[in-house]
Amino acid sequence: MSAMVAERTLTLKEQLEENARLFSETGFMYGMKDLKRKAEDPGRYEAVWHILMNICNTAWDVGCRVSSSAIAVDGGDALWGLHLPTGEAVAVSKGITAHPGLLSLFIRSLVELDYESDPGITNGDIFENNDSHYGGIHASDFDAAIPIIYKGELIAWASGVSHVMDCGAILPGSIGFMNPDVFSDGVPVTMEKVGEVDKYHRWYEMRIRSRTRMPDWVMGDARGRLAGMITIREKVIELIEKYGVDFFKDAIREYVEDGRRYAVKRVKSQTVPGRIRKSNFKDLAMKGKRVVLPQQNVDCLLNQPLEVTISGDASVKFSLAGASGWVPFGENITPMALTSALMNAYSHMVGFDMFNWGAVASWDLETPPEGSWANPYSANFFAASGVAWAPAVMWMSSLYETFGRLYFTRGYVEEVAAGAATTLTAEFSGVGQFGVYVAGLTLEQASNGAPARGMADGENSAWCIYTPNADFGNAEISESYYPIIYLGRNVEPDSGGYGTYRGGLGHTAIWMVKNTPGMEYQCGCAGIRSKVVGNHGMFGAYPVWPDRAGYAIDTNVKELIDAQKPLVHERGDPDDPQLSRNVKARVLENNAVPPFVSPEQLHDYDIIVHPVSGSQAQGDPLMRDPAMVAVDLTKGWTREWVAKDIYGVITKQDPKTKEYSVDEAATAKLRNEMRAKRKSRAVPFREWWTKERERVRAGEGMNPAVTDMFRSSMTLTPSYAEYIRSFWQLPADFTF
Amino acid sequence: MPEYEVAELERLIDGQLPWPRVQEIMKDAKDTDRFDKWVQILQKRVEWKEPILLPLTPSLYIVQQGSKRVVKCKCGQEFGDYRVNWKLSASIYVRESDEAFAEIYHGREKPDPSWVQIREYYCPGCSAQLEVEAMPRGAPPDFEFLPDLDTFYRDWLGRPLPDQQEFVDKTPDVIREWAR
Numbered sequence: 001m002s003a004m005v006a007e008r009t010l011t012l013k014e015q016l017e018e019n020a021r022l023f024s025e026t027g028f029m030y031g032m033k034d035l036k037r038k039a040e041d042p043g044r045y046e047a048v049w050h051i052l053m054n055i056c057n058t059a060w061d062v063g064c065r066v067s068s069s070a071i072a073v074d075g076g077d078a079l080w081g082l083h084l085p086t087g088e089a090v091a092v093s094k095g096i097t098a099h100p101g102l103l104s105l106f107i108r109s110l111v112e113l114d115y116e117s118d119p120g121i122t123n124g125d126i127f128e129n130n131d132s133h134y135g136g137i138h139a140s141d142f143d144a145a146i147p148i149i150y151k152g153e154l155i156a157w158a159s160g161v162s163h164v165m166d167c168g169a170i171l172p173g174s175i176g177f178m179n180p181d182v183f184s185d186g187v188p189v190t191m192e193k194v195g196e197v198d199k200y201h202r203w204y205e206m207r208i209r210s211r212t213r214m215p216d217w218v219m220g221d222a223r224g225r226l227a228g229m230i231t232i233r234e235k236v237i238e239l240i241e242k243y244g245v246d247f248f249k250d251a252i253r254e255y256v257e258d259g260r261r262y263a264v265k266r267v268k269s270q271t272v273p274g275r276i277r278k279s280n281f282k283d284l285a286m287k288g289k290r291v292v293l294p295q296q297n298v299d300c301l302l303n304q305p306l307e308v309t310i311s312g313d314a315s316v317k318f319s320l321a322g323a324s325g326w327v328p329f330g331e332n333i334t335p336m337a338l339t340s341a342l343m344n345a346y347s348h349m350v351g352f353d354m355f356n357w358g359a360v361a362s363w364d365l366e367t368p369p370e371g372s373w374a375n376p377y378s379a380n381f382f383a384a385s386g387v388a389w390a391p392a393v394m395w396m397s398s399l400y401e402t403f404g405r406l407y408f409t410r411g412y413v414e415e416v417a418a419g420a421a422t423t424l425t426a427e428f429s430g431v432g433q434f435g436v437y438v439a440g441l442t443l444e445q446a447s448n449g450a451p452a453r454g455m456a457d458g459e460n461s462a463w464c465i466y467t468p469n470a471d472f473g474n475a476e477i478s479e480s481y482y483p484i485i486y487l488g489r490n491v492e493p494d495s496g497g498y499g500t501y502r503g504g505l506g507h508t509a510i511w512m513v514k515n516t517p518g519m520e521y522q523c524g525c526a527g528i529r530s531k532v533v534g535n536h537g538m539f540g541a542y543p544v545w546p547d548r549a550g551y552a553i554d555t556n557v558k559e560l561i562d563a564q565k566p567l568v569h570e571r572g573d574p575d576d577p578q579l580s581r582n583v584k585a586r587v588l589e590n591n592a593v594p595p596f597v598s599p600e601q602l603h604d605y606d607i608i609v610h611p612v613s614g615s616q617a618q619g620d621p622l623m624r625d626p627a628m629v630a631v632d633l634t635k636g637w638t639r640e641w642v643a644k645d646i647y648g649v650i651t652k653q654d655p656k657t658k659e660y661s662v663d664e665a666a667t668a669k670l671r672n673e674m675r676a677k678r679k680s681r682a683v684p685f686r687e688w689w690t691k692e693r694e695r696v697r698a699g700e701g702m703n704p705a706v707t708d709m710f711r712s713s714m715t716l717t718p719s720y721a722e723y724i725r726s727f728w729q730l731p732a733d734f735t736f
Numbered sequence: 737m738p739e740y741e742v743a744e745l746e747r748l749i750d751g752q753l754p755w756p757r758v759q760e761i762m763k764d765a766k767d768t769d770r771f772d773k774w775v776q777i778l779q780k781r782v783e784w785k786e787p788i789l790l791p792l793t794p795s796l797y798i799v800q801q802g803s804k805r806v807v808k809c810k811c812g813q814e815f816g817d818y819r820v821n822w823k824l825s826a827s828i829y830v831r832e833s834d835e836a837f838a839e840i841y842h843g844r845e846k847p848d849p850s851w852v853q854i855r856e857y858y859c860p861g862c863s864a865q866l867e868v869e870a871m872p873r874g875a876p877p878d879f880e881f882l883p884d885l886d887t888f889y890r891d892w893l894g895r896p897l898p899d900q901q902e903f904v905d906k907t908p909d910v911i912r913e914w915a916r
Contacts, residue, residue: 268892269766269768270766272790272881272883272884272888272892273883273884273887273888273891273892274881274882274883274884274885274888274903275879275881275882275884275905276880276881276882277878277879277880277881278878278880279869279871279875279878281852281870281871281872281875283851301851301872310884311887312884312887312891312892402880405792405793405880405881406881408791408793409790409791409792409881409883410770410771410774411745411749411770411771411773411774411775411791412766412770413748413749414748414758414761414762415762454749455748455749455750455751455753455758456751456755456758498840500794501751531847531848531851531852532847532848532851532852532870532872533847533852533854533870534870535869535870535871535878536870537854537856537867537868537869537870538867539793539794539795539866539867540793540795540856540857540864540865540866540867540868541868542840542854542868543854543868543870545841545845545846546841546845546846546847548844548845573842573843574841574842574843574844574845575842575843576843577843577844590844591844619794620794620795620864620865620866621865622864622865623794623864625751641842645839645840646840675862675863676863678827678829678856678858678863678865679827679858679860679863681829682827682828682829682856682858683827683828683829684827684828684860685823685824685825685826685827685828685857686824686914688828688830689824689911689914690914692830692873695873696873696874700873701832701849701850701873702850702872702873702874703848703850703851703872705851706850706851706872706873706874707874709872710872710874723876724874724876726908726911727876727908727911728874728876729911729912729914729915736874
């Protein structure tokens, strides 16, 4: 109880320093060697935990309903939480679990900057931040917090976050991949007290109205955040009245320490100590496209290495050594925001009994290379972060595979997950069907296929990397917000890679533009790959194909409708896309490399083909149960050429039932032939290394984006340069 | 703590257990004897006798071979000291052209061979596809997992291995030899 007594005499900032000291000296958060409240009355401890969870989820219900954006109202793309006075998240709602870390760090920053003294923290105050320089992630995610003050003492915080549909960035919308610098990232709210007495200041609303394109929606979302936070505050006060303030203050700290202990215990009981490495690369191919500034006419490849070291005490260390440099787009992220991203991935892969800040205290993120996309400000203080999630989620994808490998070694195959899906966003901007301007996002990307497990395929359209609440929203709601009509929303065959167990499949949305004098389609990158595929051939699977979108401008679709001829309802066979097969247009693109903004305005009857990826597979495709291939064929989830050429499965289709069955003998024969082919075309590794070394030395066949990436990685991390030179046995001064 | 029969774990591992039962196992606390049963099942399925120390992938295991610890495929093919990336002892086929990509990615959804290679690692013995890498030229192959076996057995399982071995990546030593 000594820490509790001490807190009443300390400022929040002093308490934060005291917490750090206690953790450093004892190894337990707040010096809590024993969880006394848990030990005294475990029933009450558990009951109050569940009440807190319910309070947060009630806030989510209330907040989403008060909000205005479709993604919050219909898709629940927001989150609310309860925090310690020093910021640590205690309990959070469902919703976008990528954010509890950010909200924790935001409140912590208020404490570190001594807001307790200036401007002061009073009941009814509303604080907000969306500034990446001070703990935000990107300008469209507004982090908010209000204090919970009981009998004059600040005993907790309530927080809320939502993703607004337009943050006033240089281009309409909220996925600011095109932003060249921070000045184009959108309206800043920099650690500000934006309201008092539970009401936003007038200047705040004036700023939103003059600096964002959809102020009614942005303010609606602000009121949604506030409604949810007030819900938490009022319910927590009720809870304190029932259980007592001393119990509450002790218990909320114990929940956090309990969260840390769970993470440590799970690592120790289900993984193996050692060093795990996973490279990944993410492209941002912008050369020749519409860009904002000339220096953006460039192709980029981001080096996203992950090294995980698990020590004998089950402590976990993450390193990004070798990360490449900052990019002149909105795809840079800060270490603070990366911490929150890791917390999100940890919640998926390491799991939790009590999901809160405790997990963060169980690991250490090595400071990413200064000047890299993961720590840009020392090299460029004005680097853009319009969609900082984009590189983060692609890096996090490696965490799924690395922990999946660890669980596999211990035999917990049901916990294995191959790599993640990508996040290809769709935003529209223009005058809509009601004659007023609209700009915003659909939630199409929030329903990917799930990663393959160690013993099963991933589920289709049921997973999303940044939220456990995968939900792409109702088509009718999207149609009511934007001037589009869905022509199709279909599971995409073979979109989950190929493996013993494939990833869950993604889907393709087909939109027809309708009832607008002109709008733009932004095929955005919130974490995509298009020139490369993910380095996720886990245990011998083939990675998910690259993201490619399509569109047709100035089409004959109205004539097709009038003549009742086939339209476009799916992507169709990759060799014969339905768009080009059925539609004639002045501009028709089947193979657009994302991200991009449509090259010109779209008008009525123009078509958009927007793919949403599945997740990654695992295992040698020739080890896949042929019967599972036959089932996929019957369901239309794989194509005949994939069944035969990738899986080596020969099938026949019943002409009446249309069901496929396996020809066992022919399949065994074909698979043997395919294995023999592998043997004949492969070479010993050393033989390949010897030749490849010369090609590496010469930079043969390497795109400038690749050599630029290596050059920057080697400059920012000398040990990575040594790693490259050492592996290829190149001179000490070698660079690309 | 739950415990599961070996027979049920075999069905789980083989993907034969009904999904509702799998979900029960996922939601419950983890069985603490899983590792021993897992190794027991895998050991039973191979024809060779060296004790499995740690399964790395569905095909590759670290086994005790006298005083050595080597990576071994379930077919019997050996890949040498577990502290050297086993890929150095594998066969490799690299896709780095549109034509080679087209065999696995039809139509428009293909990566660009000037940006990325697809490296397929096969077992020289049984031709199992052990790993696939998608990397730009110049990126060394990932040494996915270098386990600290002694710490694992001694401190986490409470039964030290007989001969302690230094926890160190020995891959660079082999590469240096190749360059001579």
